[in-house]
Amino acid sequence: MHYDFDKIIDRTHTNSVKWEFMQVMESEVTADTLPFWVADMDFPCAEPILTALHNRTEQKVFGYSSHDTPEFFQAVCGWYQNRFNWNVDPAHLAYSPGVVPAIGFILDLLTKPGEGVIIQRPVYHPFTNIIESRSRVVVNNPLINQDGDYRIDYADLEKKAQNPDTKVMILCSPHNPVGRVWQKDELLRLGKICLQNNVFIISDEIHCDLLRRGIRHTPLETLFPREQHRIITTTAPSKTFNLAGMQFSNIIIRDDELREAWALYVKGRLAIMGPTPLSIAATQAAYSQGEEWLEQVLDYLDENISFMQSYLAEHLPKARFSPPEGTYLAWVDFSSYGYTHEALYKKLVCQAQVLPQSGTVFGSEGMGFMRFNIACPRSVLREGLKRVAAVLNQETNPV
Missing domain, CATH: 3.90.1150.10 (Aspartate Aminotransferase, domain 1)
Known part of the structure; x- marks a missing residue:
């Protein structure tokens, strides 16, 4: 239509x-x-989303809900496969009410107060807030602005990644606000620097579907098949399908121990029960029919x-x-x-x-x-x- x-x-x-x-x-x-x-x-x-929400409200009951169904995972993982040739095991998906909370949860699990987290300013400001609110240290690897064309300062990144107190990098890919979609060679160089220095990477790829014609997005973890356990990818339908109010994000955690720790922390300590019935319906419809x-x-x-x-x-x-x-x-x-x-x-x-x-x-x-x-x-x-x-x-x- x-x-x-x-x-x-x-x-x-x-x-x-x-x-x-x-x-x-x-x-x-x-x-x-x-x-x-x-x-x-x-x-x-999208009309299929509105239809799915209407159909769900017609069922008249909105109790505790779970998205753990074959149809849901087929929709989400099928989207990743079709759009990016990205094979994501449903068992590696974790739910979060948002990308920013998820980054906070991961920092709690991977870092201690006083340890460093790399970001690349100018960058999405909640990164700074979530780091500082946990008494971690912002390690800025500022982007190089060449007449509006932004590039990564790899020499500065390597120097800061070599600091043993630096434990995590938050990558914004595509980058908000400068709009860069990092190319494979850029991502490879960045990933190698971090992983060779034992720096975990949280790759925020929430804008991955919103590309100009002729531009392709590369999920960072696809470039490092042997190191995927040290890369956590955050995604969501919120930007792609205008569903921010639905509070649903898919977090890809390959490492089994980290995923188990996530479940104990998020469900146990934080008592985050799970997504709402309407957010499940909207997300499944978005990825399957949007x-x-x-x-x-x-x-x-x-x-x-x-x-x-x-x-x-x-x-x-x-x-x-x-x-x-x-x-x-x-x-x-x-x-x-x-x-x-x-x-x-x-x-x-x-x-x-x-x-x-x-x-x-x-x-x-x-x-x-x-x-x-x-x-x-x-x-x-x-x-x-x-x-x-x-x-x-x-x-x-x-x-």
Whole structure:
């Protein structure tokens, strides 16, 4: 069937964090502010998902539930196989209510307070929060920005991986916010450095399905078949199918002892019972019947990215924007407009009435940058960019 992603869906009165709780991010927003901050889509979910949820509610009872069925694992593992030629044993899948909690659980199991965890800033800011909240040490291996083309600093990575107090690396693949989809040679080099220095890798691949046409994602663990027990991969249907509120993630843990420790910790100590009946229905339907919808979303996102690139070139030529290879996030450098980062952000929020994600949230490497979620109808994206251009093109003195 054909999906109309140009249609604007009113998300008010739905408890939408993105639209109704913008004050959580910025107190100065108004009722007219357009949100481009938190990463969920403004697109309707795939019809098979909606049908599955409707059918499940018709059963009228929502008791304790388990996803441990052949049909569920066939849907999830079949998706990995068909999209990435990635063979995942259902026995190696662990449930988590989210990727960020899963990373926290794994750090609890693999590290001790005071030990180091490598991240690559500018990077998804909950990585920092989850490390520091557990009294672990953030070890930053900053990406190298070459005119908008981000690369890994392998020399710096190797130096930091050689520290015996460094125990884990969290890899963001595809990378949020810069949009890189790491190539095989990049992943091989990174993986070898970590594994040769006994550094476990948590590979956050939640954006793996959201790729530009012609770009391919490589699951990190497929490159290291003999070392898979030291790589933990986090995935979820949340970004791919706009199901963040369903609180379901699939964590791939190859090591038997670690998986057993996970089960004892998560189910025993933390008393996380399992997924909800609606999240099971939605996830199974997404992976078994959602591909047609996703392909249309990917086409629409490609068009939104092309539109944004053209609009910025014409109306905001000093803004630097490299189209992302993956994700639906646009990482835009406004530093050439001459404002301090704080002044720039305030102008966008208070004068342009748009709410992006401030680049410094992702680390000091994000100074002058803003992240825009462009998984929205094109008319909303056009209006947001129009507002930004109107404010930044005013004849004012930067401060």
